[in-house]
């Protein structure tokens with residue numbers, strides 16, 4: 516099955532407001548289905564404990580769900596896996612593959628995103644050729660990324676870009692308003708949906724606030 520056309524991927528990215536990263540879990544198919552039904556626009560398998568074979572198996576579960584819901588599938592860190600599974604999105608942090616090298620592997624159709632943690636990184640990601648979107652964070656220190664210092668909402672306030680960008684880190688339904696007031700219009704979350712008793716309802720609540 517061929518991957519999605521790059522223009523369609525970029526259109527979906529432009530419209531995306533809610534991005535979910537999830538580890539593998541026993542109920543991954545059902546969880547992804549609920550989160551996507553609730554309005555998650557992009558879903559990424561983020562699980563550092565998996566070997567490549569298990570990672571691909573989990574990504575294939577997400578691929579089935581994102582295709583059915585017409586949403587985007589993201590792969591973290593691994594350009595080779597993103598290419599092999601025909602993912603829509605590859606996400607790269609500051610210590611991951613340089614963007615030009617990743618582009619050689621995934622080609623031009625796939626959207627590439629970057630993590631940024633200070634104003635210099637954010638400014639670079641807003642300009643760097645080959646970057647389609649970037650994230651700024653963490654907004655608050657988060658156990659999901661232990662040891663990563665949080666630039667906080669000051670970085671969100673400093674961010675201005677024509678490129679789509681997402682705030683990340685420690686965001687939940689109790690502080691989402693603050694993130695939006697600081698200037699973000701898109702967010703990435705992990706625990707706020709992965710730990711929710713009802714992931715569909717949690718995603719719906721995010722979407723309601725993000726789109727109102």
Ligand SMILES: Cc1ncc(COP(=O)(O)OP(=O)(O)O)c(N)n1
Nearest residue numbers: 561591606607608609630650683703
């Ligand atoms: C959408 C999104 N934003 C940020 C990250 C973090 O990337 P990175 O800094 O490379 O850290 P790891 O996730 O690889 O631990 C992300 N994965 N996705």
Ligand SMILES: Cc1nc(C(=O)O)sc1CCOP(=O)(O)O
Nearest residue numbers: 652653657659660684685705706
């Ligand atoms: C994976 C990740 N990257 C971050 C960054 O700042 O780049 S913060 C983060 C974890 C976000 O998890 P939660 O929503 O559970 O706080």
Ligand SMILES: [Mg+2]
Nearest residue numbers: 592607608611
């Ligand atoms: Mg990474």
